[in-house]
Amino acid sequence: MAGITIKEYGLTFVWACLKEYLGRSWPILLIFVLGCVAGIVAAIAGKKRDVPLEIVDAKDYVPGRYEDSQLPDSSSVTWMFVSIVVFCLVTVMNPFLVRALIPRFGMTTVYYRFFWILPVTFGAAYWLTRAIGSVRRKMVQAIAFALVIVAMAFSMPINPGIPNVRIPDNVYKVDGAIPVLCDAIHQDFEQTEQYQKAVEKLAAITDRTSRKWMKWEAKQYPLCVFPYGIEFAVRQYDPTVRLLFNRNLRLFYEGNTSTGITYGEKNKKYMRRKRILDAMYGRDPSVTPEAFRKAMKATKTRYLVVEQNLANTSFLEESGCRQVATVAGYMIFRFGLSGSEQKAG
């Protein structure tokens, strides 16, 4: 979980994670715990009811099932919940075991998934359903149901995804700029020697399982850098665009450490990529045109897409980038590619 490490929290790691997991929805846990306590009390103190013979629909009748067996009552569900909770506390939520094992398995950032084992949501829903269902009159039951929903709505915040919903403006559910940007890049890239060479090489390779085929298959697509806001949607829409930054590198550059991976100044791969983004947006004045060019050549980056109002245009042009197009509020710059038109000229 972001910002919670075993190194920092030690034995309180599990508790810190649980608090982070539930956030302001802790009443769900409260309902679950209270329900389990009530269930245990009822199971221990409650009287065993005599089970008389019952009338069963002929098609539901299973010989021997009804007459001979004492089927477990609702307390068995309570014991099921209790056994899961106890097992969790002894194993995957045991602070001593967690401190020793979770870092070894590299699961610190995904530890929250162990809370999925605890049937908190389903358990809370079970107890609420049982409580409302125990009301005999239908009208009172409906009122109790409405009151429970209202009480929960007031005591807990709404799912953060719900306020962010909006009608998508295209069937692909991606930013409307992405299709036009990808089209513009492909249109330009397909004029270049790199593309034509890659296509020729690919046509000559018959074994699609070879390393060589994989190399040229990738090379026939342009290597680009996109703005953070749209980068992760680009390859969902158009996988024939290659991206310079992988998921973890980009997240780290943008200050997101939820992956638990960090990149220092000694990491050449990261520093080259950082230099390119710093230059694109003019974030680091110490990046010289030469250092930028070196990073672009080393990474073989071909296209930079920058928001029109944020682009460090003069620097990029001075460093050898050529503006290819301006579409949908983004500027596309090309670097280090010779076009077939230029060659002909």
Add this chain to the structure above:
Amino acid sequence: MKILLLAAASLVVQMLVFLCLGSVVMKVRGKDDYSLSHGVWIGYFVYFGIFEVVCLACEVALLPLRTLALIMAVFMGGVILLGFFFGYRSWIGSMNSLRHRMQLHGFLLIVMLLTLAASVVFVLCYFDASADSGWYVGEASTALATNTIGRFDPSTGERILRLKSRYALNCFPYHNAVMSSLIGGLPVVVSSRSVMSVINVIMSFISVYELGRALFPDNERRGVKIRSIRERPGVYSRRRADLFVVMVFALNVLSSTIYMPGIFLFTRSYEGKSLIVNVAVPAALAICASLWRETSETPMRDLFWIMASSVCFSASSIMVLALSLMAILPVIAIRGKWNRLPALLLACAPVFAWGVTYYLIQHGVIILRTWR
């Protein structure tokens, strides 16, 4: 408009495959208490269990995606034919008794269906550009564009020289690539983020409903005097299960953090992780509840397919394994039904097999190259 029609066709075909497969499985088992929703539910798990095996074999053998699509097309076609052959009587029976069964549910059925409709509309409208969505959908779109399985990095498009155990062993994203390959003209991004999201939300609701049926079985009413004709057999379990589904929906709407099941259900329904927490976990819990309440004769067969499909969905399938062991081992020990232990271990075999393979790849004992 063409894409929307193709998306609708893909949705119908996939649901039909799940229904037919479920019908075949139930016919083979000789189950009498047939229901359409239960058939679809079982079929969904069996399909993804089988898909995992076929896709993994194709991935390791470096076969093209189109070969996998062809194999799955033959499989789906066969399943549909067998499903119609074995299931049409049950389907007709279900449709004929529809009115009767709706009466058993009562008004709460409408509330439950409204919450399902709201969830479907929500996942259809919701979109974001998160890093995880880039990975999951990117994996499918890359596979389709390069006609390969797992040989290119979904986030960059660069070649991968060795398969990574964390991602390569869970083949769920490739199902969307297969569907897009079979239904030419349907973009992967639409297949993953819209069609599959809708299917997964429906499956999540059915899983929660099945859990409700297991938690509130009809035999709980044994010995309680019937007060009116409306309380006839079958009413209690259905109405409680309906209310339970509505309650789970309400709690999911009020899940306030990015880690809780609610946010995964509404905003990340196309990701394997979401399927673990919202489909496989309630399904496994339903099996566990039926064991505790002794309402199911042979629940381990269903648990096997839930485990197999969990492996297909995500590496988090170990959560389903842990939950099942934590809930079932005590009931076996308390009631002394040790003869169920081998069946439990067999049901957990898919996740154990995945775990061993993961470990061996992670420690370099098995090296899965993406080239020859």
